[in-house]
Amino acid sequence: MQEKYTPGYSSNATNFMAKRSLDTHGAFFKPYLRPGMKLLDCGCGPGTIALGLAKAIAPGTLTGIDREASQIRIAAESAFTQGVSNANFLEGNIYALPFCDNSFDAIFSHALFEHLQEPAQALRELWRVLKPGELLGFVVLTGAGF
């Protein structure tokens, strides 16, 4: 499915996203994180929240996925620069995730669902790759100023 992503990938838009962190934008999720988890961040953008997630679950593995190659490149470079070795970043679409059923202990997604035309379809795909009974946390931003 080809959708328009309104914010785009200018340096302004990317720098805006890159100011986010797990502490500022994912604090609600932190109490559920455990060392050793296998965690997916869907729509990870430049990866600043994802790297916080990776640090919180080490030695578990964080996979960040985003449909945009430039964002994946930035996230992977930041992981390398910060010495975060338990994070990997892949290009991919939430509507057809490149993972087997029941792959993850937890899934996080921040500021993606408000951009999707078929959120129910995306949610079904997240359920597919999430182990039964495990943890799904997502934030849908509304309004301006985020």
Ligand SMILES: C[S@@+](CC[C@H](N)C(=O)[O-])C[C@H]1O[C@@H](n2cnc3c(N)ncnc32)[C@H](O)[C@@H]1O
């Ligand atoms: C508003 S940014 C949020 C980035 C990051 N989660 C954050 O909060 O800083 C939304 C991200 O979702 C990605 N995205 C949009 N549609 C997608 C899709 N169908 N599958 C995967 N990623 C998608 C965009 O490329 C963008 O990087």
